[in-house]
Amino acid sequence: MLQLKQIHELTDDVASVITASIFNPTEEKLNVLMRLYKSDPNRILYAFAEGEKLVAIIGLKINRTENTAVILHIAVEEAKRGKGIGRKLIDEVLQQHSFAALQAETDQDAVAFYQACGFAVESLGELYPGTERFFCVKPNSHDRVV
16 A cells, blocks of 8 residues: 655655655765755645655646645655556645645656656647746646535
8 A cells, every 4th residue: 555755855765766756866966955845934844655666756836826736846756656646646745735736847758657646748849958848737637616
């Protein structure tokens, strides 16, 4: 059974999962990243755990004015990929919060994942030489209409 937990410290488990979402990960980058999550009240880092073992991580930056959140990091342990855990993590975060929508910016490698999770995808063009970027948005279908 997967349990959602908020992460406050950089443990070996956290580092081993989140490195998959970081370009050229180093210990220094991981430490800077954790300091940002600890110091910025608009950043939240969650993980899915099976028992005590972390299997997936999602990092968010909340825009309280627009009531949205941007996915900054998302990663699933390699052995657990392709089993719907990333999608469940996104759905769980949307259920836990009343965000109007989740957003992400990604590259071609992750577009199919976001589309499979129900995100609308729009090309941002080639923001970096040779790399097309995409803006992804998923409205919160868990919002309650009164």
